Structure formats: structure tokens, C-alpha cells
Amino acid sequence: MDNFIAFCDLKRQYSRNREAFLRAIDSVCEKAAFIDGEFVKAFEAEFASLCGADYACCVNSGTNAISLALLALGIGPGDEVIVPANTFIATAWGPAYAGAKPVFVDCRSDTWEIDVNAVEAAITEKTKAVIGVHLYGMTFDVDFLLALTKSRSLYLVEDSAQAHGALYRGKPAGGLCDVGCFSFYPTKNLGAFGEGGCVTTDNETLAATVNSLKNHGIGKKNGEHDEIGFNMRMDGIQAAILSEKLKTFQTSLERRRKIASRYKSEMKHPLIAFQQDTPGAQHVYHLFVVTVDNRERFAAHLLENGIEISAHYRIPCHLQKAFAGLGYKKGDLPNAEYLAEHCVSLPIYPELEDGEVDRIIRVCNSYSGEAKV
Numbered sequence: 001m002d003n004f005i006a007f008c009d010l011k012r013q014y015s016r017n018r019e020a021f022l023r024a025i026d027s028v029c030e031k032a033a034f035i036d037g038e039f040v041k042a043f044e045a046e047f048a049s050l051c052g053a054d055y056a057c058c059v060n061s062g063t064n065a066i067s068l069a070l071l072a073l074g075i076g077p078g079d080e081v082i083v084p085a086n087t088f089i090a091t092a093w094g095p096a097y098a099g100a101k102p103v104f105v106d107c108r109s110d111t112w113e114i115d116v117n118a119v120e121a122a123i124t125e126k127t128k129a130v131i132g133v134h135l136y137g138m139t140f141d142v143d144f145l146l147a148l149t150k151s152r153s154l155y156l157v158e159d160s161a162q163a164h165g166a167l168y169r170g171k172p173a174g175g176l177c178d179v180g181c182f183s184f185y186p187t188k189n190l191g192a193f194g195e196g197g198c199v200t201t202d203n204e205t206l207a208a209t210v211n212s213l214k215n216h217g218i219g220k221k222n223g224e225h226d227e228i229g230f231n232m233r234m235d236g237i238q239a240a241i242l243s244e245k246l247k248t249f250q251t252s253l254e255r256r257r258k259i260a261s262r263y264k265s266e267m268k269h270p271l272i273a274f275q276q277d278t279p280g281a282q283h284v285y286h287l288f289v290v291t292v293d294n295r296e297r298f299a300a301h302l303l304e305n306g307i308e309i310s311a312h313y314r315i316p317c318h319l320q321k322a323f324a325g326l327g328y329k330k331g332d333l334p335n336a337e338y339l340a341e342h343c344v345s346l347p348i349y350p351e352l353e354d355g356e357v358d359r360i361i362r363v364c365n366s367y368s369g370e371a372k373v
């Protein structure tokens with residue numbers, strides 16, 4: 001189909017700014033600053049400022065950002081880390097890699113964000129941290145979760161992988177809690193040309209530990225390795241691309257918000273439900289997720305009309321085979337399970353044309369629903 005609307009189209013983004021991207025790559029090659037180095041340092045300073053954090057430590061994926069953040073907080077075997085069930089599985093890899101136990105909790109039925117009451121009920125004497133996820137680009141209820149975690153002496157980690165530039169009561173994601181973890185996977189609102197991630201924090205010791213761990217546990221003196229580390233550094237080319245993309249980042253977020261606001265005001269269908277706002281949150285719409293009565297039927301209707309959708313996420317973490325050993329069963333976390341069965345992610349990216357947005361709205365509004373077919 002000629003006018004097919006892909007769920008995500010990174011080729012459009014590249015073709016619109018090709019010369020600048022190629023110049024950025026060339027400047028890294030000219031200086032042979034391939035790993036860590038000056039381009040990474042420059043991007044770290046820019047990104048820390050965007051997040052309102054004192055330190056940004058770039059790594060080679062969002063998954064590893066979470067993993068290193070937890071290790072640097074001292075989390076390990078015997079500890080429990082509370083995680084929402086409705087997130088990308090990588091949120092739970094962090095505790096698992098550290099040898100700790102992920103404890104899954106349900107989300108709220110309105111905002112689909114981590115349920116603070118469920119967190120409170122899940123705390124045991126083994127709990128060391130909670131990972132809140134700013135789901136789809138909207139912050140969770142930070143004030144409530146911070147109050148709870150501080151009163152119980154627990155760390156609060158922000159999984160901000162989907163929330164670059166999102167605000168909570170005017171403050172940016174990644175600078176709201178003890179530590180923030182970002183992904184620069186290519187499809188993200190701020191995406192690299194490969195893998196990438198970042199840990200943000202105001203804690204100098206934590207930042208130094210992450211920087212050492214990501215670089216083979218390197219010590220202060222030449223040749224020293226203070227602990228068993230990893231090779232999780234960021235490539236210079238990824239940093240240079242990210243710095244280039246930061247120049248148009250706020251405009252790209254505005255475009256996402258504009259499209260989302262049209263979806264919310266013009267999509268009028270009794271079978272389509274929207275994510276409700278966390279009070280005080282400014283959403284950046286990494287994903288625009290709705291729920292429908294029957295995802296397969298809805299997806300087929302859109303595809304017949306040349307529109308591709310996705311679903312985030314089809315299976316909640318607690319029901320994944322990888323975590324079968326933890327003993328969860330269907331019915332344990334009903335809101336997350338409902339979302340997994342009914343969620344649909346609609347195309348939302350800055351390069352979508354107005355005419356395409358019109359068509360997506362029109363086709364969604366013409367969905368006949370399960371009962372009528």
C-alpha cells in the first residue's frame with residue numbers, strides 16, 4: 001500500500017537530517033574518539049542538564065543502566081526489589097542480574113502507573129529498592145512513592161527509559177529520585193543509532209561507582225581495577241548523534257504532544273479508552289497507548305486501512321516464562337493483566353504528517369467493535 005502508515009519510521013527521521021548526522025559521525029571518526037572520550041563527556045554534560053541531575057553516566061544500553069544503578073546502590077543476593085508488572089522486561093532484569101529478587105506489583109487502573117498502595121503492601125524486611133517506571137513517557141506519582149520509600153529507608157529508582165524530557169511538577173524525569181535510568185534505543189524519544197543508555201543522579205559516590213563498573217572496575221591509579229567490572233561504555237558515535245538530536249529535541253516533543261492532544265480530543269469512540277494523567281505530570285508520549293475491547297479485531301481494522309499498530313506489552317512480567325520460578329499465576333495482578341490483553345499502541349512520532357494523523361483518527365473512529373461484527 002502506497003500510503004501505508006508504519007508504527008514507527010526511523011528512516012524519515014534520518015532522511016530529514018541526514019547531512020547533520022553524517023557530519024556528527026565524521027567528527028568522531030576524524031578524532032578517533034570511538035569509545036567514551038570527548039563526545040561522550042560533552043553529551044553527558046548536556047543530558048545531566050536536561051535531567052536537572054548533577055551527574056550523567058553514559059553506558060551501552062538502558063538495561064545496563066538499570067543493572068549498574070542497582071549494583072552501585074549495593075543491591076545483591078537476598079535483597080528484594082519492587083517492580084511494576086506492566087513494563088518492558090528489562091526493568092526486571094536489573095534486580096535479576098544483581099542476584100536480587102524482583103517482586104512484581106500491580107498498576108493503577110486509571111494511569112496504568114505503579115500502584116503506590118500495592119508497593120506498600122509488598123514491602124518486606126528484605127526490600128531494598130523500588131523501581132518506578134515512567135510508563136509510555138508519563139511520570140508515575142513521584143511524591144507519593146518518594147514519601148513511602150523515604151519513610152521506609154528504601155531507594156527509589158526511576159526507570160526513565162521512555163521519559164526523556166518528561167516533567168513532574170515542573171521537574172524533569174531522571175532528576176526526581178535517587179537515581180534515573182535511561183535508554184537511547186533507536187526508537188526512543190531520544191534515540192541513538194545503536195544501543196545506548198545513561199544513569200543520572202545527584203549522588204557523587206554513586207556516579208563514580210557506575211563510571212568505574214562500566215569501565216572494567218577501573219581504579220584511581222593507572223592500571224588498577226578495584227572491583228569486578230564490566231565493559232558497558234558508550235560509543236563516541238552514539239554520543240555525537242545524541243548531541244545532534246538534542247538540538248531539535250524539544251521541538252520533537254512538542255510535535256508528539258500535539259499529535260497526542262489531537263488523538264485525545266478527536267478520537268471519540270466508546271470502546272477506546274485512554275491513559276489518565278498522573279496529577280502534575282507532563283507526558284512526552286514515547287508511546288500513545290489506548291485500550292480496546294478486542295485488540296486483534298481492532299488491529300485488523302487498522303491494517304485493512306493501511307495503519308500498523310503495536311502492543312506494549314502483551315505479557316506482563318509476572319507471567320513471563322523467565323520468571324516462572326517466582327510462582328506468580330494469572331489473576332495475581334489484574335490491572336496489569338487487563339492492560340496486557342487490551343492495550344494498543346498507535347503510531348506517534350514527530351515525522352507523522354497531519355494528513356496521516358487525520359487518517360488514524362478517522363479509521364479509529366470507524367472501528368465497529370466486537371459486538372457488531
Ligand SMILES: Cc1ncc(COP(=O)(O)O)c(C=O)c1O
Binds near residue numbers: 087088133159184196
Ligand atoms: C521501560 C524500559 N526499561 C528498560 C528498557 C531497556 O532499555 P534498552 O533497550 O536500551 O536496554 C526499555 C527499552 O526498551 C524500556 O522501555
